[in-house]
Amino acid sequence: MKKILPLILLFTVVLSTGCSSYSLVEDPAVQGSNDAAGEKVELQFWHTYSDVETKVFETRVLPMFEREHPNIVVHAVRQNYTSQLNDNIVAAIADDKQPDIMRMDIIWVPQFARSGALTDLTEMSDFSEYENRFTGSLIQTNRYAGHYFGIPLDATTMVPIYNKTLLREVGLTEPPSTFEELIAASRKLKAKDAGLFGISVCCSSTWGMLPYFRTLGGELLSPSLDKASGYLDSPASVEAMKRLKSWFDEGLISPTVVGGEPGGWDGLFNRKILMIDEAHWFFTSNENTENGPKLNDTVTGLFPSDAREGTSIIGGENLVLFRGSRHPYEAWTFMKFLVSEPVQEMMAETGLIPSIKDFDRAKLQPVYRIYLDQLRRAEPRPPIPQWDEVDDVFSRMVTRILVGEKPVADAMRESASQIDGILSSR
CATH class of the missing domain: 3.40.190.10 (Periplasmic binding protein-like II)
Structure with missing residues (x-):
């Protein structure tokens, strides 16, 4: 991704001409649900899961969430992780067509946080309960200007x-x-x-x-x-x-x-x-x-x-909540669900490395357990745009x-x- 300058220029235009798309919810921490009891809330979730990961996510994870939260429907949209994806996200934001939530490469979080496109999760009333749930320095990959704009979903290192x-x-x-x-x-x-x-x-x-x-x-x-x-x-x-x-x-x-x-x-x-x-x-x-x-x-x-x-270096994906989401409370509920141990265990079956620090390493294939150990000693690349x-x-x-x-x-x-x-x- 070598197109940072044009991306930043586009963000500048977006923020100067259409800031309202980022502030539809001024304080998602206190808003709660905008929807009347019993009405369906629909969320859009962008991800870059592989074929195997997508199958587990769509056939096991999503049905489990919707059983627990019958008023929330999640539309999962698979994106190809190519050199164009970053540009596509920028374009979606400019058109106010961004998803509610995205599984995003960790190196992009500071860029989109600075643009104003992401929700500051420290605004969430229960964020402090999640800040310390992740292995090693993983949470720091979401930090920008003293605030957190995402939570770790899955991790990797070498x-x-x-x-x-x-x-x-x-x-x-x-x-x-x-x-x-x-x-x-x-x-x-x-x-x-x-x-x-x-x-x-x-x-x-x-x-x-x-x-x-x-x-x-x-x-x-x-x-x-x-x-x-x-x-x-x-x-x-x-x-x-x-x-x-x-x-x-x-x-x-x-x-x-x-x-x-x-x-x-x-x-x-x-x-x-x-x-x-x-x-x-x-x-x-x-x-x-x-x-x-x-x-x-x-x-x-x-x-x-x-x-x-x-x-070693921390890699992987974080969950981010776009500022333009009409349903931030429900989106945050879905994000917390994805970092629960049952879901992390399901996705670990595909070879993904869990992000939560108390994950039972015995549930991982033996060859992957060393990665949990190394993650405790791993450091993020500097989180800068x-x-x-x-x-x-x-x-x-x-x-x-x-x-x-x-x-x-x-x-x-x-x-x-x-x-x-x-x-x-x-």
Whole structure:
């Protein structure tokens, strides 16, 4: 999604010419239902569930809700998660045709919150009962300007996945718990065969590199999320990136991070890479393919620790309530229902990772349980409306550093200045 500037301009037009579409309900916390007892209330819910997820949602979750709330009818509309979806949401808002509720990618929540399109859920009288129900830092992905504009529905993060055979070859019986152990194991592999790599990082973007950068002591933005200078280019951050650069130059990190070969999945399955880090869809994507049997030669662990406890990036979807909803009370009722344990358990059967912290991990397939553990240590990408632009700058910086185009400190100082400009321009 690289169209933030035109989207923001469109939002500016919408807000300046049609603000009433966002304030049909001035205080949904106290309004309650607008409808007379016994009358049907109809809600529209947009989602991006897969085929399997949609089937469970439509045949089990929705009927259960409508049995419990016979006066509320939910019309679920499946949207294709493509590069156009963000634009489609903007257009729907501009035409006052937005849904009541949406299952939205977490990185979009700050963008739509700033535009005025979303309801501040802290206005809900019982929001405080839900604020602390979610695992780790998940709720923070909904925070903008000190308020919450959504609640976590399902989550994902990445965990290290190791090739068991290569672990045995370097004398390990379980995954490394620290980077010191992981780098030592990687050097043993490299000494055996120059074509072997210890670590594969998917890409130079924050999704791939930020867990390593943060764990090694780096910082991207200030705690107030308003600048990068003094943080991205701090001595600790420069040192973290220098270590990553040295491991790349040594051949311990595979060329995958800058688009080279071997690819992470192929390298892991073909015993060319000791460790990749991937989300839970790695298993769902491979279990019914020719690579299915090779999954038996893999083992997962928590992200290795170093200067900090090993962290990872939070991904997933949040539930948001659009400001233009005519039925915010009923919409909030449906949102709370979707984060109840029975519903989270149903959807977990499809491979989705639950968001609630007290979920019984024994109800998950064994291979997914490690993701709940890692989520407790995971951190969100900074919840800022300009995230895509910041991510682009970070990704270009990492690539330039790794391929030797720019010295580490210079590249980081230059990138910090660019990010400052992005954050201060709006």
